[in-house]
Amino acid sequence: MRRVVSVSLGSSRRDHRVELELLGEKWEISRRGTDGDIRKARALIAELDGIVDAIGLGGIDLYLVARGRRYVIRDALRLARAAKKTPVVDGSGLKDTLERRAVRWLEEKDIFHFRGKRVLLVSAVDRFGMAEELARFGARLTMGDLIFAFGLPLPIRSFFTLNVLAFLLLPVICRLPFTLLYPTGKSQEEMKPRSLQGRYYLGADVIAGDFHFIRRYLPEKLPGRVILTNTVTSADVELLRSRGLRLLVTTTPELGGRSFGANVMEALLVAASGRRPEELSRQDYDRLLDELEFAPRVEVLASS
Numbered sequence: 001m002r003r004v005v006s007v008s009l010g011s012s013r014r015d016h017r018v019e020l021e022l023l024g025e026k027w028e029i030s031r032r033g034t035d036g037d038i039r040k041a042r043a044l045i046a047e048l049d050g051i052v053d054a055i056g057l058g059g060i061d062l063y064l065v066a067r068g069r070r071y072v073i074r075d076a077l078r079l080a081r082a083a084k085k086t087p088v089v090d091g092s093g094l095k096d097t098l099e100r101r102a103v104r105w106l107e108e109k110d111i112f113h114f115r116g117k118r119v120l121l122v123s124a125v126d127r128f129g130m131a132e133e134l135a136r137f138g139a140r141l142t143m144g145d146l147i148f149a150f151g152l153p154l155p156i157r158s159f160f161t162l163n164v165l166a167f168l169l170l171p172v173i174c175r176l177p178f179t180l181l182y183p184t185g186k187s188q189e190e191m192k193p194r195s196l197q198g199r200y201y202l203g204a205d206v207i208a209g210d211f212h213f214i215r216r217y218l219p220e221k222l223p224g225r226v227i228l229t230n231t232v233t234s235a236d237v238e239l240l241r242s243r244g245l246r247l248l249v250t251t252t253p254e255l256g257g258r259s260f261g262a263n264v265m266e267a268l269l270v271a272a273s274g275r276r277p278e279e280l281s282r283q284d285y286d287r288l289l290d291e292l293e294f295a296p297r298v299e300v301l302a303s304s
Contacts, residue, residue: 008058036184045082053271056263062090066166091262096129102251103133120204
């Protein structure tokens with residue numbers, strides 16, 4: 001049996017494991033949280049190195065991207081270097097393909113149309129492909145990078161502004177401890193619905209991007225909205241339903257009752273390809289996704 005493991009800085013309470021058959025082979029796919037402990041995550045990656053087929057980095061990005069320029073997060077690089085043999089990926093190589101496909105798929109299947117819709121993307125440098133595709137389909141896009149990462153009431157509404165800020169700030173930001181930028185461990189379970197960030201949801205038709213950012217600041221009531229995100233558990237789905245949201249779309253498919261993160265999907269595709277991540281192009285990812293027949297997960301939470 002082939003194995004893919006996501007080593008996450010997130011809460012171990014969200015751990016999950018499934019066995020399935022893909023491309024004629026049996027796979028075990030699992031997620032192991034380290035509750036925000038970077039040393040524990042590094043030790044686990046070193047332990048898995050050479051034993052599993054691929055490792056995903058969960059709860060942390062290795063790269064942030066703006067206009068084709070990649071910025072490396074120092075803490076994530078230290079984690080990735082703990083593996084000497086097994087490929088380590090963070091999902092960024094796949095996001096540029098998978099999340100563009102998800103937006104196009106929703107349009108082509110006539111499930112949801114973004115033209116004229118107010119879309120709040122909680123972080124664009126984390127999901128630049130999604131940001132570009134949403135804009136291409138006519139969404140009225142607000143990028144919340146400064147709002148959600150730093151608590152600054154400064155929405156970004158143009159790629160020019162995003163690119164300038166990325167050029168000026170990301171070289172410094174990527175050297176900061178990652179825990180200052182993103183919720184890890186137990187902090188992922190905290191919710192702040194009355195925060196500054198929470199107010200920006202109310203002016204949006206669609207809330208898109210990383211689920212931990214979305215969940216952390218989710219208002220107590222958000223009727224009729226659409227969520228376009230990544231990994232969710234069954235408890236997360238019930239939370240969204242209780243807040244009155246209408247539709248949930250995850251860019252990754254449901255596997256064993258759970259939508260895994262992009263890092264898991266990229267690790268799976270890299271392992272299935274038999275190649276190193278740096279050898280795979282967007283076209284290679286597209287071909288593999290077609291072979292696996294992966295499609296976004298769509299769940300109606302409330303009637304419109």
